[in-house]
Amino acid sequence: MNKPGEIRLLALGLIRDGDRIFVSEGYDPVKQETFYRALGGGVDFGETSRAALEREFQEEIQADLTNIRYLGCIENLFTFNGRQGHEIIQLYQCDFADPKFYQLESLIFSESETHKHKALWIDIARFKSGKFRLVPEVFFEYL
Template sequence: MHNNHIRVSARGLVWRDDELLVAQDTKPTEEEPFYYPLGGGVEFGEHSENALRREFGEELGVTLKNVTYRETYEGLFTFDGNPAHELWRVYEAEIVESWPYERDEFSGYEAEFNEEIECFWKRPAEFSEEKVTFYPEQLVSDL
């Protein structure tokens, strides 16, 4: 599925003390997992902050508060053999509900791909060690 458009996604940095809420996934061709901040695609006509709030609602059933814009990152990469181009609009945010903070790991749901999202709390130091991959990679040094 090769397409020539730039995908814009909104991502949220949610902290629990010194740990960041991240989702885990595995590339189709690799066994090692990678991690990324939760969020998702921005739809045409939708502001990225609203997209972030919508995605957290859809995937985790939670509400965000204290959402503040932080940075935009750009990535050109290959995924599953196809070239991809993404802009990541990154926000700091807090979750209103307390349950995510009380669990060390839990699952969300991605309706678009009909799959569970495995969520964990990780210290950013784990991403700067080469064993653990985090996207967008440029964000690691800013954490």
């Protein structure tokens, strides 16, 4: 989450396998709501968004990416944990280089010592039906 008054630049990777996408599970304790988002993370100063995407996947789940293609830029204004957030997302479509990731149902990864997250494959139909919440909602335009 960004500091108050700060705009955060992210690089996220949309990985699709047939009718399912690979996403990270999040939880907002104030809203008491589970949500899902493409994996990736912050772009460091002096780093391209593509390099950040590859670094984040390597750091978080030790995965190399292939067939990386820029999709577009998304501006995301949101509220998380009772605080307003503002993100500029550089969105990429990509594939896992190692086919083993397509066989997984889910995996646990750490963004830090205290923040563990779950990544999993979810059928796109579950998002479209409203059963699961995909954020930001504009991601639907890229599916």
